[in-house]
Amino acid sequence: MLHSKNEYLPLTSCISVRNNLEIGGCDLAALAEQYGTPLYIMDEETLRANCRAYQQAFAENYPNAVIAYASKALAVAGIYRIIDAEGLSVDVVSGGELHIALKSGIDASKIIFHGNNKSPQELEDALRAGVGLIVVDNTAELQNLENCAGRLQKKAAILLRVRPGIEAHTHDFVKTGGFDSKFGVHIERVCDFIEAIKRCRSIDFRGVHAHIGSQILDVNPFSFVVEKMTELIEKIQKHNQLEVQILNLGGGLGISYLEKEIPPPVADYAKIIGQELKYHCAKRRLPLPQLIVEPGRSIVGRAGVTLYTIGTVKDNKNIRKYLFVDGGMSDNPRPMLYDAKYTADLVSKMSERKTERMTIAGKFCESSDVLIKDIYLPPAAAGDLLAVYATGAYNYAMSSNYNQNPRPAMVLVNAGQSRVLVRRETYDDLLARQEF
Numbered sequence: 001m002l003h004s005k006n007e008y009l010p011l012t013s014c015i016s017v018r019n020n021l022e023i024g025g026c027d028l029a030a031l032a033e034q035y036g037t038p039l040y041i042m043d044e045e046t047l048r049a050n051c052r053a054y055q056q057a058f059a060e061n062y063p064n065a066v067i068a069y070a071s072k073a074l075a076v077a078g079i080y081r082i083i084d085a086e087g088l089s090v091d092v093v094s095g096g097e098l099h100i101a102l103k104s105g106i107d108a109s110k111i112i113f114h115g116n117n118k119s120p121q122e123l124e125d126a127l128r129a130g131v132g133l134i135v136v137d138n139t140a141e142l143q144n145l146e147n148c149a150g151r152l153q154k155k156a157a158i159l160l161r162v163r164p165g166i167e168a169h170t171h172d173f174v175k176t177g178g179f180d181s182k183f184g185v186h187i188e189r190v191c192d193f194i195e196a197i198k199r200c201r202s203i204d205f206r207g208v209h210a211h212i213g214s215q216i217l218d219v220n221p222f223s224f225v226v227e228k229m230t231e232l233i234e235k236i237q238k239h240n241q242l243e244v245q246i247l248n249l250g251g252g253l254g255i256s257y258l259e260k261e262i263p264p265p266v267a268d269y270a271k272i273i274g275q276e277l278k279y280h281c282a283k284r285r286l287p288l289p290q291l292i293v294e295p296g297r298s299i300v301g302r303a304g305v306t307l308y309t310i311g312t313v314k315d316n317k318n319i320r321k322y323l324f325v326d327g328g329m330s331d332n333p334r335p336m337l338y339d340a341k342y343t344a345d346l347v348s349k350m351s352e353r354k355t356e357r358m359t360i361a362g363k364f365c366e367s368s369d370v371l372i373k374d375i376y377l378p379p380a381a382a383g384d385l386l387a388v389y390a391t392g393a394y395n396y397a398m399s400s401n402y403n404q405n406p407r408p409a410m411v412l413v414n415a416g417q418s419r420v421l422v423r424r425e426t427y428d429d430l431l432a433r434q435e436f
């Protein structure tokens with residue numbers, strides 16, 4: 001059965017007239033016939049609803065806020081277009097993401113450019129394009145940017161990335177705000193760094209940025225970071241006599257991957273940030289800054305489902321029963337990298353009892369190529385379709401051609417229609433950049 005309150009399901013999930021799982025008005029078995037598997041499916045309604053939830057929550061709690069989609073989660077032209085149509089700005093983290101965003105029609109002034117090691121070429125591309133903000137990570141980068149902007153006779157509007165010393169409860173590899181992190185400038189050294197910024201003729205300091213981690217399922221770390229950053233803003237205004245116009249708090253709000261995992265609603269996240277920011281600014285007699293938040297996962301994660309075909313059912317008697325699918329670690333490396341958990345259903349057995357404990361493994365030549373360990377499903381057979389939920393973020397974005405498997409196609413579904421956002425790679429694509 002489908003419990004529509006399960007937050008890992010796309011909003012449009014239901015059972016089709018053919019008794020299969022349906023998303024965006026499209027029967028998943030029909031999508032498998034039309035496009036083949038593995039297949040990434042993106043539900044437009046869920047994606048738009050997530051954008052609107054952010055817009056509305058901040059309009060109600062802190063209207064001077066910009067929502068910038070962190071496109072590292074899924075940097076695909078058709079997705080950028082929807083994000084843009086919903087009125088969000090965009091955060092990019094490489095020349096490649098910048099290129100796709102610009103080609104997708106995103107106005108450069110709505111782009112925020114991140115990265116801890118931007119190359120001189122990337123900085124030049126960003127300046128030439130006229131991106132709205134560049135987030136400076138370190139001294140060498142400040143110097144490169146100053147030189148480049150001077151050469152181009154441009155002024156670079158920047159935020160300074162700060163390492164605030166806050167560790168959110170999340171996997172070690174997706175924490176970014178602690179003092180040991182590779183990102184940003186230690187909060188105690190920010191005022192000195194800003195003195196260096198003041199000596200730059202082609203740099204226009206606009207504000208500060210902090211991002212404390214990803215897949216955060218508790219709003220309290222966000223309230224700590226607001227307190228720390230307003231303390232810092234006061235220090236900057238006193239010590240550097242510079243106005244901090246913008247406070248960027250990064251992204252990080254988590255999503256549901258499993259039934260028991262319940263993320264805070266976006267409304268609560270916006271409320272706590274809005275409340276705390278107003279409170280701490282009033283306490284310190286600071287003007288309210290413009291706020292930027294950069295959600296990635298919580299915009300696209302729930303909208304995505306990956307569809308696989310089961311090839312083999314292998315019973316290692318008394319130990320483990322495997323379902324082998326036609327994808328795996330190359331289309332979703334998150335279980336292997338972060339021990340990430342997912343849940344899944346058999347598309348055509350949605351009403352059957354889940355009586356068998358299975359392990360879903362991929363087709364790659366690695367023992368770690370296991371997508372889901374110990375999931376209960378109805379008895380499965382070769383040819384059954386498996387839908388893995390909440391794969392919209394950091395799946396296609398982190399995919400590879402390991403074992404020379406072509407990447408799956410991605411389709412967008414809405415109101416019974418489907419269209420290709422990314423075509424399936426071919427064997428010739430695998431050879432396309434190789435020389436004999």
Ligand SMILES: Cc1ncc(COP(=O)(O)O)c(C=O)c1O
Nearest residue numbers: 070211214251252294295296297
């Ligand atoms: C600077 C920055 N902003 C935004 C994000 C997006 O994070 P999330 O996908 O967790 O919302 C990240 C990634 O963690 C990031 O490093």
Ligand SMILES: N[C@@H](CCCC[NH3+])C(=O)O
Nearest residue numbers: 174176214215334338394
């Ligand atoms: N790639 C990570 C999130 C990293 C976010 C980028 N700072 C994940 O899949 O969970």
